[in-house]
Amino acid sequence: MYRLILSDAGVCASDGFFADGISAGLKAENAKDMAFIYSDTECVVASVFTTNKMLAAPIKHFKNKGDFKTNFILINSKNANAMTGIKGLDDIYEILSTCGDDKVNPLMSSTGVIGVRLPKEKIINGIKLFDTTQKNPHSAAKAIMTTDSYSKECAFRVELDDGSCFNIGAMAKGAGMINPAMATMLCFITTDADVSKSDMQEALDKSVKTTFNAISVDGDTSTNDTVILLSNAKSGTYEKQAFEEALTKVMHFLALEMARDGEGATKLVTYNVTGAKDDKEAEIIAKALSDSLLVKTALYGEDPNWGRIASTVGASGVEACEEKLKISFDDVCVYDKGKVFFDEAMEARAATVMTHAKFSISCDLGIADGAFKAYGCDLGYEYVKINADYRT
Numbered sequence: 001m002y003r004l005i006l007s008d009a010g011v012c013a014s015d016g017f018f019a020d021g022i023s024a025g026l027k028a029e030n031a032k033d034m035a036f037i038y039s040d041t042e043c044v045v046a047s048v049f050t051t052n053k054m055l056a057a058p059i060k061h062f063k064n065k066g067d068f069k070t071n072f073i074l075i076n077s078k079n080a081n082a083m084t085g086i087k088g089l090d091d092i093y094e095i096l097s098t099c100g101d102d103k104v105n106p107l108m109s110s111t112g113v114i115g116v117r118l119p120k121e122k123i124i125n126g127i128k129l130f131d132t133t134q135k136n137p138h139s140a141a142k143a144i145m146t147t148d149s150y151s152k153e154c155a156f157r158v159e160l161d162d163g164s165c166f167n168i169g170a171m172a173k174g175a176g177m178i179n180p181a182m183a184t185m186l187c188f189i190t191t192d193a194d195v196s197k198s199d200m201q202e203a204l205d206k207s208v209k210t211t212f213n214a215i216s217v218d219g220d221t222s223t224n225d226t227v228i229l230l231s232n233a234k235s236g237t238y239e240k241q242a243f244e245e246a247l248t249k250v251m252h253f254l255a256l257e258m259a260r261d262g263e264g265a266t267k268l269v270t271y272n273v274t275g276a277k278d279d280k281e282a283e284i285i286a287k288a289l290s291d292s293l294l295v296k297t298a299l300y301g302e303d304p305n306w307g308r309i310a311s312t313v314g315a316s317g318v319e320a321c322e323e324k325l326k327i328s329f330d331d332v333c334v335y336d337k338g339k340v341f342f343d344e345a346m347e348a349r350a351a352t353v354m355t356h357a358k359f360s361i362s363c364d365l366g367i368a369d370g371a372f373k374a375y376g377c378d379l380g381y382e383y384v385k386i387n388a389d390y391r392t
Contacts, residue, residue: 002242004249005157010137013155013169014192015234016040020136021143024126026078026112026119032143034123035075037188038132042069042104043230046200048208050225057081057088058108059226064089065105072103072132073188073228075144076123077173078112082223091118098124102132111146111173111186111224141171144186148173152257154250158193158242166193166235168246174258185212185258187227189250192235193243203244204229211251215259215375216290227251256375260358265377267299270360275326276370281318283372285363288316290376299378304350306334306342313363324366329353337366 007013018038026033045068049059058081074096081088095118096106110118141151155169174185204227212227229247260268271289276282289295292312298305306327313320327335329350334342342350353359 001161002239003159004242004246005159007155007157007167007169008153009135009155009167009169010141010153011037011155011169011171011188011190012135012137013157014167014190014232016192016232017169017190017230018132018135019140019171020131020134021139021141022126022129024076024122024129026076026122032139033077034126035140035143036130036132037073037075037140037190037230038103039071039190039230039232041232041234042071043232044195044197044200045070046197046204046229048204048212048227050223052223052225054083054223056110056224057084057092058110059224061089061092062107068105070105070107070230071232072099072106073109073230074099074106074127075109075140075186075188076112076118077110077144077146079110079116079118080112080114080224081110081118082114084115084117087117091120095120095123095127098127107228109186109188109224109226109228111144114223137169137171141173144171144173146173149261152254152261154253156246156249158239158246160237160239160242164235164237166237166243167191168193168243168250170250170254172254172258174261185225187212187251187254189227189229189247191229191231191243192233193231194233194236194238195231195243199240199243200229200231203247206244207248207251210373211248211255212258214286214373215255216287259375259377266357266380267354267378268358269299269376269378270358271374271376272360272362273365273373274362274371275324275365275367276372277319277365277368278370279372280370282365282370283374284318285313285316285320285365286372286374288312289361289363290374293379296376296379299354300380302351302354304329304334304347304354306350309361309363310335313365319367320365326362326364326366328360328362330359
């Protein structure tokens, strides 16, 4: 019916989209710190934002616009423009007024330190360096990084059986202050699929639940968390199931990259909860496990302390009991319905699993069919070091 073909073109994978990153002097050592995404035709927009009540100015600016189309997003790192009041909004309007007449309803997105006004002059001068004929998605992806150790991109070409095709591509940043509800993360997705705004929003809301809303690095929800999906419809092609699958694959890949790149992280862990009363209760447990500091520090120490897993399940407030619970590290079962298999040999096997860069912790509650997967990472000394010095 359709085929998904991986592409390395990021946010420029779709026809008519351009992107690049430049240095405006916001970061030290001439590092890239500003990026743009531009479409040569207007785009329909879908979005999801943070649930934090302290909304950053760029999100307020977006929400104030109502229903609109755009063809330009300006992104800066190093400064979140959050908790800056009406002056933070005024700064956005002033900056975007300098973008040029070919920019329709331009948007701005920011990430970095909270509570500091934007360096307007540097940003306005940086805009003058933009060349919207450039397709440099990797440069743009690097420019939006903060504490990320690497850039995050994904794209697919979707080929339908009738020979028609469309594309979808994205870039994202996020490594700390990640507790998506929605999870500091930004994600920008572009497509040339001829998709309606309602279908875009429906697909985005659906995909967020099992991707960005299923990861945790440190249990903190940012003021700036943003996912924006743009479609310029230039392919003239659309197939709903194919679009939804491609969008979910893009978002899932980027979500796992954020968890894997958690500040100072050495492990990417999948928390696979099954047998819960319902999917919602499974989700509560999975997210409690991915948020738990005691679990995270045990991961860092490669200590298969299954008691912390059981305790977190029990403290989550959902239906659970020790006579039905089963806990495994990958395929190593350490506890099963009241029976403890954690002898010296089994502990060694479980500890070996925890030396891997990726592994799963599974909890079967044995109650009903509820299931959910959440994703997280360990927490070690480097996380403390990064965040103790974040503003310097």
